[in-house]
Amino acid sequence: EVQLVESxxxxxxxxxxxxxxxxxxxxxxxxxxxxxVRQAPGKGLxxxxxxxxxxxSIDYVDSVKGRFTISRDNAKNSAWLQMDSLTAExxxxxxxxxxxxxxxxxxxxxxVTVSS
Amino acid sequence: xxxxxxxPISLSAxxxxxxxxxxxxxxxxxxxxxxxxxxxxxxxxLLIYDASNLKTGxxxxxxxxxxxxxxxxxISSLQPEDFATYFCQQYEKYxxxxxxxxxxxxx
Numbered sequence: 001e002v003q004l005v006e007s008x009x010x011x012x013x014x015x016x017x018x019x020x021x022x023x024x025x026x027x028x029x030x031x032x033x034x035x036x037v038r039q040a041p042g043k044g045l046x047x048x049x050x051x052x053x054x055x056x057s058i059d060y061v062d063s064v065k066g067r068f069t070i071s072r073d074n075a076k077n078s079a080w081l082q083m084d085s086l087t088a089e090x091x092x093x094x095x096x097x098x099x100x101x102x103x104x105x106x107x108x109x110x111x112v113t114v115s116s
Numbered sequence: 117x118x119x120x121x122x123x124p125i126s127l128s129a130x131x132x133x134x135x136x137x138x139x140x141x142x143x144x145x146x147x148x149x150x151x152x153x154x155x156x157x158x159x160x161x162l163l164i165y166d167a168s169n170l171k172t173g174x175x176x177x178x179x180x181x182x183x184x185x186x187x188x189x190x191i192s193s194l195q196p197e198d199f200a201t202y203f204c205q206q207y208e209k210y211x212x213x214x215x216x217x218x219x220x221x222x223x
Binding site for chain 2: 036045046
């Protein structure tokens with residue numbers, strides 16, 4: 001069974017950092033791109049960042065460029081999202097998803113709350 | 117960035133109704149369009165990919181059509197488990213973008 005499990009969310013003060021983790025299982029992790037998609041409370045879906053299978057291609061939504069860094073280690077079946085200089089606008093449920101353009105499997109999400 | 121719009125934003129329907137949701141892209145995205153269903157407290161679930169292809173295991177009452185800038189998701193006979201929010205998403209270009217969602221609830 002394909003699974004993506006996120007961790008690392010929590011309550012953080014504005015300006016601080018947080019690192020989200022995503023561990024995949026039930027599939028060949030190194031064959032797939034991994035993305036992060038977030039959903040603010042009661043709002044829609046926003047793609048945040050994506051990384052290709054070999055880390056050669058990385059993209060970010062403009063609102064997080066220069067603050068967030070995506071990475072992966074295929075030997076550990078894991079991907080990460082380093083989030084720096086967090087603001088209240090980053091408060092959301094962060095989903096780890098599999099796929100390049102089509103997101104066929106999603107984790108349950110990890111909640112990030114930015115508040116003083 | 118490619119902007120995605122959906123219509124309607126919400127609709128009320130009854131079990132057995134035929135429901136159609138539309139999605140428009142701000143520029144030509146060919147058939148690089150997916151549809152997702154999300155229920156409260158759950159992650160989104162892929163229904164249709166490449167505009168018209170049903171993901172394995174998704175009931176055949178769901179169908180998608182369209183290309184270019186105009187797309188539709190149709191539920192031929194609404195079932196109780198179909199009350200949810202539906203999102204379209206383009207992947208022709210980065211950043212990947214989603215529509216605002218269409219909430220389908222019980223009339």
